[in-house]
Amino acid sequence: xxxESLDHTGVFRALADPTRRAVFERLMGAEMTVSDLxxxxxxxxxxxxxxxxxxxxVGLVSERRAGRFAYYRAEPxxxxxxxxxxxxxxxxxxxxxERLKDVLKGMDQ
Amino acid sequence: MSDTAETAQDIVLDxxxxxxxxxxxxxxxxxxxxxxxxxxxDIAPEQGRRFVVEPAPNKAVDCEILEAxxxxxxxxxxxxxxxxxxxxxxxxxxxxxxxxxxxxHLRLVHSGxxxxxxxxxxxxxxxxxxxxxxxxxxx
Numbered sequence: 001x002x003x004e005s006l007d008h009t010g011v012f013r014a015l016a017d018p019t020r021r022a023v024f025e026r027l028m029g030a031e032m033t034v035s036d037l038x039x040x041x042x043x044x045x046x047x048x049x050x051x052x053x054x055x056x057x058v059g060l061v062s063e064r065r066a067g068r069f070a071y072y073r074a075e076p077x078x079x080x081x082x083x084x085x086x087x088x089x090x091x092x093x094x095x096x097x098e099r100l101k102d103v104l105k106g107m108d109q
Numbered sequence: 110m111s112d113t114a115e116t117a118q119d120i121v122l123d124x125x126x127x128x129x130x131x132x133x134x135x136x137x138x139x140x141x142x143x144x145x146x147x148x149x150x151d152i153a154p155e156q157g158r159r160f161v162v163e164p165a166p167n168k169a170v171d172c173e174i175l176e177a178x179x180x181x182x183x184x185x186x187x188x189x190x191x192x193x194x195x196x197x198x199x200x201x202x203x204x205x206x207x208x209x210x211x212x213x214h215l216r217l218v219h220s221g222x223x224x225x226x227x228x229x230x231x232x233x234x235x236x237x238x239x240x241x242x243x244x245x246x247x248x
Contacts, residue, residue, distance in 0.1 A: 085197070089120055090120055097215070101127075104128040
């Protein structure tokens with residue numbers, strides 16, 4: 001699954017959950033197994049697995065199997081749709097603030 | 110990669126304006142003035158007040174005032190439908206501070222992008238509440 005094929009709704013939704021966002025952030029630092037991940041959270045292993053499934057579903061996390069173990073890591077490239085959304089506003093606000101300046105100039109003191 | 114997904118999402122813009130905070134506040138909070146730079150709207154700077162603004166034709170943004178501290182700070186929820194019709198919530202905050210020469214410093218912060226799609230457990234609750242609920246459900 002390439003990041004291009006993902007809709008940003010899924011990425012937003014996946015990261016809207018704080019626990020899931022925390023899981024994603026931890027996996028940005030290192031590749032981990034489910035039990036590594038469970039150690040850092042007051043959340044059950046099945047719950048962590050569910051969060052991982054949701055993150056994998058939108059391409060934010062990938063899985064590597066080695067023997068009996070599965071290792072997970074973050075795929076920051078999948079954040080691209082989110083970054084595009086933010087970029088839209090990075091262009092939007094400066095444009096609108098220029099208009100705000102014009103409004104201020106036209107106002108009575 | 111040291112940036113977290115959280116901080117990477119915030120937009121922070123700073124401006125020096127040639128107008129006093131009182132004037133800037135009016136331009137940020139009076140509908141006929143806001144209309145001239147942001148779009149048609151029915152804003153009123155009262156906490157809890159819901160309003161709609163249309164930055165572009167047929168692109169209505171559903172807003173709610175989170176904080177209105179006259180001449181200092183105006184913050185509202187910015188809820189927009191994306192291309193697929195899912196709702197994306199974020200927060201827009203304007204901070205106004207006076208400058209020595211009678212102008213204003215304006216800081217605009219657009220932060221906290223998150224989705225609130227249909228069937229989502231997310232509503233108008235803050236992150237802490239959500240975290241607690243997620244943890245309860247997971248336990």
